[in-house]
Amino acid sequence: QVQLVQSGAEVKKPGASVKVSCKASGDPFTTYFIHWIRQAPGQGLEYMGVVYPSAGTTGYAQNFQVRLTVTMDTSTSTFYMELRSLRSEDTAVYFCATEFPQSGRFDYWGQGTLVTVSS
């Protein structure tokens, strides 16, 4: 069992950056991969990137390779997603989720963090 608790809603201006946190508790976080997925209002799910805690490596979807950084703080079991050069189209709910390695079994999800980009 894992619980993921994300940071609160953010309002940002175009061109700014946002950093969303996702704190894990329960099973050792090195058991899972941690993914970031977003959902714009009324739209579908969009894959962003992943961190592999046991290896300390990351992966990014092509659309986010330039603007996205995913990191982790092993001392606090907290994962971070930082998106830079925000534009209005980045307004979305951002989710973190665990995956049992190499299975596509995205078992546990954070509650979501709404990021609003508006001038």
Add this chain to the structure above:
Amino acid sequence: QSALTQPASVSGSPGQSITISCTGTSSDVGSHNLVSWFQQYPGKAPKVIIYEVSKWPSGVSNRFSGSKSGNTASLTISGLQAEDEADYYCCSYAGGSTWVFGGGTSLTVL
């Protein structure tokens, strides 16, 4: 990567079966047996209902079943119930540490 293709909406009556298709390419659905399906209610996080094409996570009803043929995966829901009314998303591993989602299908139980 381009999003996987799903029908925007499907509907069925209680007790009936429906199938949602998910079409990708030889680089994602066609290359990997890592296709998942998610159920999402409004305002809630998605819930995985199928993984590795046809496996059930613990606690998920076997009324949900998954399959794949070539570049197309499918989700079948049998014995439709009112509580199945939700949005459904497919998702496939696409290589290079990345995944791709379908555009989502809204299921209406008539």
